[in-house]
Amino acid sequence: MRSNLPRLPRPPLPVFKGRLHDARTATVLGRALGAAIAVCFVTGLISHYLQQPPGWAADVLPSRPVWGYRLTQGLHVASGIAAIPLLLAKLWTVYPRLFVWPPARSVRQALERLSIGVLVASVLLQIVTGILNTVQWYPWPWNFRPVHWALAWVAAGALLLHIAVKAPVIAAHWSRRSPGTLELPAGDGPDRRAFVAAVGAAVGAVTLTTVGQSFTPLKDFDLLAPRHPDHGPQGLPINRTAAAAAITPDRLAGWRLHVAGPRPYELTLPQLRALAVHSAVLPIACVEGWSKSAHWTGVRVRDLLDRAGAPPGARLRVVSLQQHGAYAVMEMGASYARDPLTLLALSLNGEPLSLDHGFPARIIAPNRPGVLQTKWVSRLEVI
Template sequence: MRVPRPPRLPRLPRLPALAPPTFSGRLHDARTATSLGRWLGAAIAVCFVTGLTSHYLQHPPGWLADVLPSRPTWGYRLTQGLHVASGIAAIPLLLAKLWTVYPRLFLWPPMRSVRHALERLSVAVLVAAAVFQLFSGLLNTVQWYPWPFSFVPVHFAVAWLLVGAVVLHIAVKYPEIRAHWSRRSPGTLELPAADGPDRRSLLTGVAAAVGAVTLTTVGQSFTPLKRFDLLAPRHPDHGPQQLPVNRTAAAAGLAGVSTVHWRLTVLGKDSYQLTLDELTALPQHTVTLPIACVEGWSKSADWTGVRVRDLLERAGARPGSAVRVVSLEKRGAYRVMEMGSDYAGDPLTLLALRLNGQVLSLDHGFPARIIAPNRPGVLQTKWVTRMEVM
């Protein structure tokens, strides 16, 4: 008896061999990448230095708290404005740089030597860190956080990772960068002369894009350009009493404040309490100070209130004392704030009761808020109810 043969399975079609893609487009060359890299590197350097300044002013370690200066009054406004402006300007630079170098991502074999492996590693970390930093920072300016982690510590940590990747990348690519830094650089490689006009056109277009995004956003902090403030999430004149607000009273869980029951408590050697009428009856001082927020907007205003150092002296505080300030809001990372001695003792630091000649609106911290020079906006505590001599 013959055993029937099993049916023959159809032969699968043979897949074509995969080959790395080839690129014939122009301007994906080292000279163009180096030209864009200079601009991008400068923007990242400014963004990193000003970001460190912002972080340590906002979250000073204990040893630094009494060292941070309260002058110049416009210091934080300048550094944070530069931080956000340079970060936004770096976005079109990064996109142009990635467009120039992306064919190198498909080089085969991916690692030809130890030096080449380091180069590829530095590029991978550099691109990932740069994309994360710039776009997460951009989302922070509009206060949108579509991620489960805390923005500030992660943004700070990745900033160091980005700078380390930049340093490693420059070290590995230094011979090529040096060869293409300028037309007069020793060892400059000859490239097709026909690429010159196209390269200039590309760089001109990128410069125009950087100028456009800067011009339409920097007015939120550099108020002489506020009429061009079209793309920034804040306009310096829009908000209660012609001043923007980040955290409203409703967001803080405050439907209103009863002046009948509200008291300012100052704790120290000679603790005391004041009603709003008693606080208003104390000597009032008016100062012109900017309020500058980490999201990049800032504006100067006239603030009227009682000097913090006068309130602390009345509580028996010694010269050079720091202060802890507590808000009425029940939740929030900044409902409790500490000021070092330089801020607390500065005659410009006020417990403000009025803004531009008007009683503070609830969204601006009624009945009383802190205003201090050279200080991040998140630390200008609103709805103050208690001050503690430290």
């Protein structure tokens, strides 16, 4: 039955004026946002492959420079944080296009808008979940790392597609002297330069107040980061306490280091301390973005392997007293196991390891993620 009610006219779409919603402003912000995403993506690849190297790369990953992972992971988190104000400003600049009617005039335009939707959703999800990871809060049912890894490829692919589709517009508005014309009429809104300067100031502010967790010369400005490099037992932060890992003095009673290899052996803590010890200044660099160098003393891992009769190219499996967790068992390629700076550390900054820092012994190796610097070591196995 047909209704006799009159059809109401569609409300008029809003009209947006001003240079802050034009293609030139969007291009300027897009360049900075694209650079931040590119740095975050590349350093994320480095972090992933250092944490979980493919079989062919396990023995060839470089253990030098010793500060390599500290630099790349610090850049990863810093660029991700810097992308927040850039992304919000970029979205504000282009959001009038949400009101374009009809929403798709052609198949090409429909695919373009779909790709933009995928790009915005994936980048927003990457940034939000990445920030929550830095504070170790996981209010979702999935495993963060594999999802973050897969979504990074989705975001990168969507970004490349968006750049390809928008290449003519980007080229036309790349520089101040480009011959392109404004897509929206210029109005009396705030000046573009002031707006871009404000966004730059926001990027600088969030970077300055967070990057000190890894770039320690700026640690006095570390106001918004979840970690301060000086706060923690023995002046060094920790992510997982002994209590969280169910490590108690009772479990450490009668501790022995078991070394499995062609010539297996065991060592008590006094026997381990009686071996030749070496010292090294090495950073702890965690995936959450914080890092700090410290003075470590202990026995070279390669000396322990030689005593067990390990061949030069052997890998090493390290087993912790920690019974639960993704990194209770860690494998180390030959390039790390044979590095003279890789230690089974017994002391930190001139004092015996505290329980939270892995007493009685822990791994410390150069250019390696903190999650692989295994604490509470109980067993070394030659592979």
